[in-house]
Amino acid sequence: MNVTEQKPQESLQENLHQVQRLLHRHKLVEGLVHKQDMPKHELVETLVHRQNLTELQNKLAQLHPADVAHILEALPLEDRLTVWELVKTDSEGDILLEVSDAVRETLLATMDSDEIIAAAETLDADEIADLAQDLPREVVHELMDSLEEEEREQLQSALSYDEDQVGSVMDFEMVTIREDVTLEVVLRYLRRFDELPNHTDKLFVVDKDETLKGLLHLKTLLVSDPECMVNDVMATDVVTFYGTDDTGEAAQAFERYDLVSAPVIDSQHKLIGRLTVDMMVDVIREESESEVLNLAGLREEEDLFSSVWKSAQNRWPWLALNLCTAFLASRVIGAFEGTIAQIVALAALMP
Template sequence: MTTHTQYTLFSADDALSVAKVQPQALVERFSQMHSAEIAELLLSCKNDEQRQALIKHVPDKVLGDTLLELPEGMQEDLLADFKADEIGDVVEHLDSDDATDLLQNIEAKVAHAVIESLEPDERREIEPLMAYNEETAGGLMQVELFKVRHDWTVARVMKVLRRWSQDIENLNYVYIVDDDDRFVSALSLHRLLFVKPKQIITEVADASFPRVMASQDQEEVAKLFDKYDILAVPVIDEHGVLIGRITADDVIDVIQEEATEDMYRLVGLSDEDDLSEPIGITAWRRGVWLMVNLCTAILASVVIAQFEATISQIVALAVLMPIVASMGGIAGTQTLTVIVRGIALGRVTYSNAKRVLWKETTVGLLTGMSFACLIGLIVSFWFPHYGLSLGLVIAAAMFTNLCAAGLAGSLIPLTLQRLKIDPALASGTILTTVTDIVGFLTFLGLATIFLL
């Protein structure tokens, strides 16, 4: 068993016990643990008081990375008792992008004081990054990179690389710039090892290597990594000047954030909703969407109320109504999930929208016919005194609702995207309303026409 593995077998209660009797021993233990393991330990604490008791013993060299593993609200709470110069000591051990993320998650006044406490070189690296939106390439990038002039030989590049490589984490590419610092090309370190020392670096570098603008959305950056299968991408400004790079580890976080955001929004939750939020804030955020859902449910109930006389005469309709609505809702949600995820990944666009609509509508027709026949037979045997009439009515309603669900599940997110509204945010509520109204209207309407 390695030393590293030994320290992972350490609970919050154990840590609190050690903190009381041997605080320095706890510091030494934390120094041997990975930041993700320390963060997991802090999350397992019963309350903020326990976290505050432990965070004081985490060494500065891993404290920053540990905090970044925690929810944003918790980061600010844990740093509340730290002075600006103490937070500055933590920031000094972070790359520029991580330092910026940490400072953006605390109160602006405190962040400003921390920046003022930093050394001039570190301040010059972090201050420009603070100006970028967190969800853009500029907000993701770090300024630490390895760049060389376009007229350097491979031998000179290798000589300088040996000197500076230890100071840059996740070094995968050499970036080549012109005399005005504009990005020209890139070369992987693997490729660099196999070229002749006397060659000029631009002769062997890739001039078509992808790059991103600092203002580009983080979701576009993630798609670029997926498309080109790269480990880092250079970031340029509006003049083409190389100002930073984004590494794959940051993009993994973006992909996770975007997927979580889409999942939350499909069920009417804020992407800020997490287990560490205060109860009141969580209840308010969820309550807003529950109110919207209540309004749509009342709308569906108004439709049902129009057929009160029919339901009172044929009680079996009340028993069967949930089946029609539920099947439509589930079928629509299946289509909706596929389309929303396709839009997020760039696989569903206006250019292939017709093909997608045709496919989902056809699927709706096939499933509609299959389950219409099935439910028709079941209902005919379930309520034999109505003969085949009730079975045919629910079969027709089921077919109509499943077809409508497939069509609505495709059209709603595509329409919302066209209107510049996030499809993941409102599609679910609209879809539920459509399938409920179509299902109840067709089922009760047909029952009124053919069974009374």
């Protein structure tokens, strides 16, 4: 049997084109039905509307939140809001995390407090912290009240750090063990989990005060004698980060040391969270995109489909700088106009 291979980027574009076709057909059919003069016109129009949107909703339900986010960013505002209304509540939080700041702003503007809270309740504390800066203050307070005590403390901890600090992006889901137990005990402990946290490649060894003592790599756990003690096989040479460290520098360390996850500690060397490679990839991507956008006088917060006036407001420093340099260039050319007329080859150096 032949298997058809499809590259992720091709699949992503195909999904976008399918959604665009469904939206176009939805508008076309509704326009035709609206113009028809028939018995029970309103009922027919409602049924056609529901049928078209159901097909689009089923398509969206099959997609990963990151793919839906890409589609939302690529659609004009009217189509974007149509698609957003069809997204299921249990996916809204993940999609809000994936979209750009500008698109997130347009989506949140259509949601009331209850809808925002329902979407955020599906997220972990560290993920809610990523959204908190874009949420109304009263919604953040309501969210905190709805969380359990442990999650509330985690959210408050994440919000206490600046956006570019490690503490703001650290993950609180991790597995900790003690150093005075055997590997057999650790294995039995792990079997109690339904599933391990994402990107778990190591277990963090702590004492009763949550002070970090070392790491136990899963590969070490699997190949070592189950009767061995944790403190005999754990690694003590650990790459650690403080909550106040810069995220960009942490991302570079992940790349340099080929890390999948790493512990985050406080000033007393107590374990407070962990960094994961997926978050560091996001940091690197955002920094790269920011550099490229800055070259064109753009910002990440700018929506591709925003108005000309809003785009001009966002880009005015860059536009003003270009205008000033253009005036300066014209004055320089004017000052050396006679010389340029005498030596034509100098025209090649004109800006």
